[in-house]
Amino acid sequence: MCYHCRPSRRSFTTLLAAGVGMAALAGCTPDTPVASPTAAPSPSGPQTATPTPTVATTTPVPATAGSQPPPSGAPPSKAPPSGVLSRQFSLSDPTSQWVIVNKHRPLAPLQFVPADLVQPRLQLAVSGEASLLNSTTAGAAEKLFAAAASAGATMTLASGYRSFQTQTATYNGYVNTRGQASADTASARPGFSEHQTGWAFDIGDGGGACSFEPCFTDQPSAVWAKANAHKYGFVVRYPWMLHEITGYYYEPWHLRFIGVEAATDMANRGIATLEEYFGLEAAPGYL
Template sequence: MTPAAPRRRRSPFAPQVLPDGHRHFSHRAVLARRAVLGGLLLSGVGGGVVLARPAGEDPETVAATGPAPVPPSAPPDPPQPVAPVQTQPTAVEGPSRTAADSPWVVVNKQHPLQPREYAPALAVVGGAEVAAVIAPDLRALLGDAERDGVVLGVASGYRSYERQRAVHENAVRRDGLDAAESLSARPGYSEHQTGLAVDFSGRTRPRCLLEDCFAQTPESDWLRAHAGRYGFLLRYPEGATAVTGYDAEPWHWRWVGTDLVQRLAGSGTATLEEFFGVSGGTGYA
């Protein structure tokens, strides 16, 4: 009788083969596999070995024990503070950007008029006072618009230092300081004091006088299409509050002359601050 071959000891890693051919890892086999894997990971750290977790774990192991726990990731580094952008003056040949009587003067919450109580030479156009230098272009604009069937009016032109003080104080009493200063300048900081700014009105929707809905009127459409030919720039466009310091005002147009309007259009720049590299913003200097 041939002696029976000695039974080989079953490896602790070996699965049990079921009658249907599937493999099943016992709890003991799973623990043994994990112990060896842990040892490999520890030795890999010391020996410079990087072990990657297989893309697909053995499905039977997962079924028996669940997926291996994923170690928590390290918290992200805290965001670093962003340094404020420092604007630099842009070298553009032309009139002064600081002289109160210059057509290119930049007046905003960072740059008041010098002197604060400056007053220009005046003319009357459309029943309102404006700087005399803009009178010919403004008259031409109003006349050509009317010939196109668009009746524009001048709701506001020049305002003296004292008049601007009254306008600002009234807005603060009515709306509170924060809301008032998003639309109304302090005296000495207003473009209206230069006489170069005009608030237009329209006949089609009188209730939109100095209101956002003026942007949806035929008068506003005409101005956007044609005002540049007369040297006027939409001074406070939509989305530029952080630059100009004021909410959008579709009725407020500033005379800068046709040369500068063309330069702005050619550069794709909407505001004087961005074109000249002049600081602006919602806070007063």
């Protein structure tokens, strides 16, 4: 999710509403609040307090031996990962590379801090806590960035780890100026951001073009990441036009580490969201 969102999103909202654009709005935490796009997904139900964490204990279910194939013409099943994966990980433990954080699944504990934050050896566009990742993600990101550079796509780390305190200050600023309903379309609630886990980060293009703007999708780093990130264990967490599942509009800059095996399995099976891959309910808004 983006960190320094740009006001130019407002003009893009019109295109999204017309069905021809891709809204960049997500659970981001920009430095300067911008007007809330009318096409942004709205949380459902009352919004008077942060919900009590409800940690799911879903475990990927192995495929049943001898199961019947779908009828001819039926869409392929998007079941949770099966026994083809050599290892399984928790979906609720924030130290797990498969932890799922969305508008229905807060971190537990809400103020989780990764114990192994490090600064990766990457081209940085940020400093301080935003330049940090957990050690596993950092190592994988170094390989990802090196491969992209070899292919002529220079990446920068535009936003990494974000603490609960940072997210709280930013989110509260939105609530105070715009109200909670509007804030929920522009900033993740504290404890509901993937950035807090250390497993996710935003990329920029080496030339600095289109940072956190819709046109970033056409920059070399975004094009290369979309096609190749799975080879290094990453997925584009918020894909195009799947905000009714993920809760956030397309963010070609937001990458999430889940491991090479799972990311490649998702790519091979044509599954775009972690919610679908792990058999979880859609999370378009807060409960």
